[in-house]
Amino acid sequence: MGESREKLVLIGNGMAGMNTIEHIIKLAPHKYDITVFGSEPHPNYNRILLSYVLAGDSKVEDIVIHPMEWYEANGIHLYSNETVTSVDTAGQNVTTDSGLTVAYDKLIVATGSNPFMLPLPGADKEGVMAYRTIRDCEIMIEASQQYKKAVVIGGGLLGLEAARGFLNLGMQVDVVHIVDTIMERQLDRTASKMLQEALEAQGMNFLLEKQTESIIGDERVQGLKFKDGTVAEADLIVMAVGIRPNVALARESGLEVANGIVVDDYLQTSVPNVYAVGECAQHRGAVYGLVAPLYEQGAVLAKRLAGAETVPYEGSVVYTKLKVSGVDVFSGGQFMDAEDTKAIRVHDEFSGIYKKVVVKDNKIVGAVLFGDTADGTRLMQMIRNGDDISGLEKTAILRDNSGSGNGGGSGVAEMADDAIICGCNGVSKGTICSAIKDQGLTSVEEVKNCTTASRSCGGCKPLVSELLSYTLGDAYEKTSGKETICGCTDHSREEILAAMKEKGLSHVKEVMSVLAWKNEGGCSKCRPALNYYLAMLNPTTYADDPTSRFVNERMHANIQKDGTYSVIPRIYGGVTSPAELKRIAEVAEKFEVPTVKFTGGQRIDLLGVKKEHLTQMWEDLDMPSGYAYGKALRTVKTCVGDTYCRFGTADAMGMGIQLEKRFERLNTPAKVKMAVSGCPRNCAESGIKDLGVVAIDGGWELYAGGNGGVKVRAGDLMMVVKTESEVIEYTEAYLQYYRETGIYGERTSEWVKRLGIDTIKEVISDPEQRAGLCARMNETLSVTKDPWKEAVNNATIRKDLYEVVEIKS
Numbered sequence: 090m091g092e093s094r095e096k097l098v099l100i101g102n103g104m105a106g107m108n109t110i111e112h113i114i115k116l117a118p119h120k121y122d123i124t125v126f127g128s129e130p131h132p133n134y135n136r137i138l139l140s141y142v143l144a145g146d147s148k149v150e151d152i153v154i155h156p157m158e159w160y161e162a163n164g165i166h167l168y169s170n171e172t173v174t175s176v177d178t179a180g181q182n183v184t185t186d187s188g189l190t191v192a193y194d195k196l197i198v199a200t201g202s203n204p205f206m207l208p209l210p211g212a213d214k215e216g217v218m219a220y221r222t223i224r225d226c227e228i229m230i231e232a233s234q235q236y237k238k239a240v241v242i243g244g245g246l247l248g249l250e251a252a253r254g255f256l257n258l259g260m261q262v263d264v265v266h267i268v269d270t271i272m273e274r275q276l277d278r279t280a281s282k283m284l285q286e287a288l289e290a291q292g293m294n295f296l297l298e299k300q301t302e303s304i305i306g307d308e309r310v311q312g313l314k315f316k317d318g319t320v321a322e323a324d325l326i327v328m329a330v331g332i333r334p335n336v337a338l339a340r341e342s343g344l345e346v347a348n349g350i351v352v353d354d355y356l357q358t359s360v361p362n363v364y365a366v367g368e369c370a371q372h373r374g375a376v377y378g379l380v381a382p383l384y385e386q387g388a389v390l391a392k393r394l395a396g397a398e399t400v401p402y403e404g405s406v407v408y409t410k411l412k413v414s415g416v417d418v419f420s421g422g423q424f425m426d427a428e429d430t431k432a433i434r435v436h437d438e439f440s441g442i443y444k445k446v447v448v449k450d451n452k453i454v455g456a457v458l459f460g461d462t463a464d465g466t467r468l469m470q471m472i473r474n475g476d477d478i479s480g481l482e483k484t485a486i487l488r489d490n491s492g493s494g495n496g497g498g499s500g501v502a503e504m505a506d507d508a509i510i511c512g513c514n515g516v517s518k519g520t521i522c523s524a525i526k527d528q529g530l531t532s533v534e535e536v537k538n539c540t541t542a543s544r545s546c547g548g549c550k551p552l553v554s555e556l557l558s559y560t561l562g563d564a565y566e567k568t569s570g571k572e573t574i575c576g577c578t579d580h581s582r583e584e585i586l587a588a589m590k591e592k593g594l595s596h597v598k599e600v601m602s603v604l605a606w607k608n609e610g611g612c613s614k615c616r617p618a619l620n621y622y623l624a625m626l627n628p629t630t631y632a633d634d635p636t637s638r639f640v641n642e643r644m645h646a647n648i649q650k651d652g653t654y655s656v657i658p659r660i661y662g663g664v665t666s667p668a669e670l671k672r673i674a675e676v677a678e679k680f681e682v683p684t685v686k687f688t689g690g691q692r693i694d695l696l697g698v699k700k701e702h703l704t705q706m707w708e709d710l711d712m713p714s715g716y717a718y719g720k721a722l723r724t725v726k727t728c729v730g731d732t733y734c735r736f737g738t739a740d741a742m743g744m745g746i747q748l749e750k751r752f753e754r755l756n757t758p759a760k761v762k763m764a765v766s767g768c769p770r771n772c773a774e775s776g777i778k779d780l781g782v783v784a785i786d787g788g789w790e791l792y793a794g795g796n797g798g799v800k801v802r803a804g805d806l807m808m809v810v811k812t813e814s815e816v817i818e819y820t821e822a823y824l825q826y827y828r829e830t831g832i833y834g835e836r837t838s839e840w841v842k843r844l845g846i847d848t849i850k851e852v853i854s855d856p857e858q859r860a861g862l863c864a865r866m867n868e869t870l871s872v873t874k875d876p877w878k879e880a881v882n883n884a885t886i887r888k889d890l891y892e893v894v895e896i897k898s
């Protein structure tokens with residue numbers, strides 16, 4: 090039987106080529122004798138998921154698409170770790186680097202791309218690398234165990250996913266980007282800036298508008314120098330500045346090559362019996378760098394080679410999603426405004442949501458979504474269908490997905506059966522729903538195994554989950570729905586706290602190990618949370634884990650966008666003295682601080698401080714840390730009160746200073762701001778603070794859960810008390826209750842809303858409960874230390890965190 094088979098050879102054991110082979114085997118299992126060559130020493134794997142391997146969410150073995158046994162079972166000869174070095178198109182055979190020659194009747198070239206490496210002086214130093222393969226990923230993971238500081242050049246999709254991975258690996262990371270907006274090839278300015286802010290909050294540091302001039306160091310890289318003369322330290326540099334089609338072999342073999350290997354609508358090259366598919370191919374002038382279009386090409390080529398009827402491949406409308414946990418970003422089609430386009434925009438600054446839909450001639454041609462990407466699939470379908478939207482309401486195009494009511498979700502119910510749910514693998518709603526019904530599937534994993542939907546980037550998992558819910562109703566709801574603290578675990582906050590108490594768990598790694606964390610090292614969402622919960626439960630015995638803190642908290646200073654730091658000393662109640670001001674001025678002069686600014690919280694910010702100056706500055710200032718970087722008490726703003734103001738009924742400054750001295754250094758689920766006003770005129774803005782204190786005739790009002798930031802909220806009146814010591818006592822109880830029941834990252838404004846002010850009132854009004862809360866607060870406060878003093882007095886901390894390695898250029 091084998092005798093009659095034609096010989097099909099595939100060069101490139103990657104995603105596009107092997108997807109084509111998989112289709113061919115399904116369509117015409119006996120037509121070809123198939124040989125596959127791959128330069129990498131692995132079976133075909135999902136390159137996309139490398140980002141999850143790097144981030145610690147998956148293991149290398151989990152991302153294999155076709156294991157070795159699959160090749161064997163399908164009679165495919167796989168030569169891994171073997172590179173094809175020449176193609177004889179006249180004699181119809183290929184030759185490899187080990188000297189092997191194999192004949193073909195049909196040849197598929199799927200050699201992918203090469204990462205573009207900037208040809209900089211010093212780029213050949215050890216520690217400068219690309220990010221494309223399993224090997225690259227392994228090198229990065231190994232390096233993180235030895236080195237501390239990574240720099241990623243390129244703030245595109247790949248660079249940002251690499252940077253996120255480094256943070257998860259416990260490294261500090263700078264992202265160097267050439268223009269002033271990241272992901273400018275996928276996002277408009279508004280979305281880009283929102284993304285930057287969100288990633289900065291995760292600990293990423295951006296060096297924007299920087300052009301690298303050279304890479305410095307001896308044998309191993311030590312840093313990079315920019316054209317503007319500045320430098321950045323680096324133990325490891327990853328170049329993620331784009332890719333170039335891997336066409337050298339094709340060119341040498343006489344195939345027509347422009348940017349990529351030129352192919353027609355059936356993926357045929359300029360040479361008979363030779364086809365090209367994937368990133369190396371150029372179709373109608375376009376070269377693609379995402380899997381969805383490559384799989385569309387593969388489906389057409391497979392049909393062609395299997396002898397089945399096929400429509401031509403006519404090009405693809407592409408969309409992307411960034412795979413970084415905690416941010417939702419979608420970009421598709423023609424997303425930039427142009428003279429002949431109009432846009433529908435929704436920008437909710439309170440919820441951090443931005444949506445833009447670009448319309449041309451009454452048709453949607455592109456979209457950018459940030460913060461809520463549930464509309465993405467539907468919009469892409471409308472773009473592909475060329476739907477006329479002139480009769481549609483704006484709300485039918487962009488939905489409010491925030492609620493769980495009818496408007497919520499992505500509207501899977503209304504999608505047509507042929508709507509593509511999984512863009513990467515081209516799987517439609519109809520296929521998924523039939524598989525769920527016919528095969529009795531009950532989980533996203535089962536749908537993936539049966540239909541391939543969600544097998545690649547995983548971006549469609551929420552939609553698949555919605556389809557399961559839509560098809561199975563309550564039966565599905567019952568099997569899912571628990572709110573876990575992050576994707577690394579199936580446990581909820583409550584379960585984790587209960588286990589910490591019951592099993593006496595005492596460090597972050599132990600929690601992850603005992604509770605069988607799916608991702609061994611955890612991520613930036615769960616590790617700081619676990620560190621906080623452990624410290625909250627065991628204040629006197631727990632040893633803080635600085636590696637589980639965000640970089641600003643680790644450094645006790647805020648990193649600014651140019652890589653310098655800001656230093657904000659504590660100024661109790663916003664009240665200072667000439668001597669203190671003189672000292673601040675002297676320090677600012679001595680260290681040539683470029684900007685000195687008053688903050689909204691009545692203190693002084695020294696901006697633009699070099700890392701190596703931090704500890705000496707703190708020593709010279711001889712003032713406590715203002716914790717402007719931490720999830721902790723920030724400031725207590727005060728008015729002058731009855732000391733100077735004729736309306737004042739109480740000593741607002743004195744009360745504010747007492748509160749700040751009592752609660753300084755207190756760690757809380759999220760930052761806490763307070764204010765004290767000397768009368769109901771409320772000049773210190775007590776109504777929009779986490780705790781606001783307002784003097785009234787004969788006493789004080791305490792307001793809870795106010796916020797003047799992103800989501801403005803007026804505080805709820807929680808309590809009216811008579812004396813200053815009662816203000817302290819009730820504040821202790823309130824803050825401790827928040828510490829014990831707040832979700833890590835949750836501001837009091839959200840917490841008060843979640844619990845209800847009446848519940849909080851009830852708890853802290855109850856003398857027994859209040860006494861317990863105050864006792865636990867006392868215990869916590871009894872062991873806090875000033876971190877700046879600690880760093881000044883501890884040579885190891887100074888060396889490990891603040892010393893700068895000298896960089897030779």
Ligand SMILES: Cc1cc2nc3c(=O)[nH]c(=O)nc-3n(C[C@H](O)[C@H](O)[C@H](O)COP(=O)(O)OP(=O)(O)OC[C@H]3O[C@@H](n4cnc5c(N)ncnc54)[C@H](O)[C@@H]3O)c2cc1C
Pocket residue numbers: 100101102103104105106126127128129136137138139140171172173174199200201202220221222247250335338366367368369377378379380381383410412513546
């Ligand atoms: C970290 C990372 C994350 C990504 N995330 C996404 C994402 O979320 N969504 C998305 O759509 N895309 C993503 N991509 C892009 C996606 O992985 C690529 O578009 C896709 O892998 C390209 O497939 P390909 O088969 O054309 O090339 P490749 O997958 O690169 O396969 C080509 C293979 O050919 C081999 N080869 C080359 N020359 C020879 C030769 N002469 N002889 C033998 N073998 C040879 C190479 O070693 C390679 O294994 C990501 C890429 C990376 C690196």
Ligand SMILES: NC(=O)c1ccc[n+]([C@@H]2O[C@H](COP(=O)([O-])OP(=O)(O)OC[C@H]3O[C@@H](n4cnc5c(N)ncnc54)[C@H](O)[C@@H]3O)[C@@H](O)[C@H]2O)c1
Pocket residue numbers: 207242243244245246247248250265266267268271272273274299300301329330331332377378379409410411412
């Ligand atoms: N989630 C996803 O879909 C995903 C994830 C990773 C990779 N990918 C794909 O992998 C490929 C490679 O990704 P990429 O991010 O390297 O490519 P890219 O071309 O999308 O982005 C490269 C970025 O580097 C910047 N840049 C160029 N020269 C620079 C320089 N000298 N200094 C600083 N910045 C510079 C560019 O401005 C650009 O934003 C792309 O095809 C991408 O689509 C996709």
Ligand code: SF4
Pocket residue numbers: 728729730731734735736737738741766767768769770771772773
């Ligand atoms: S709040 Fe009252 S006491 Fe304080 S400054 Fe304003 S008017 Fe004066």
Ligand code: FES
Pocket residue numbers: 510511512513514542543544545546547548549550
């Ligand atoms: S959309 Fe990428 S796996 Fe489904």
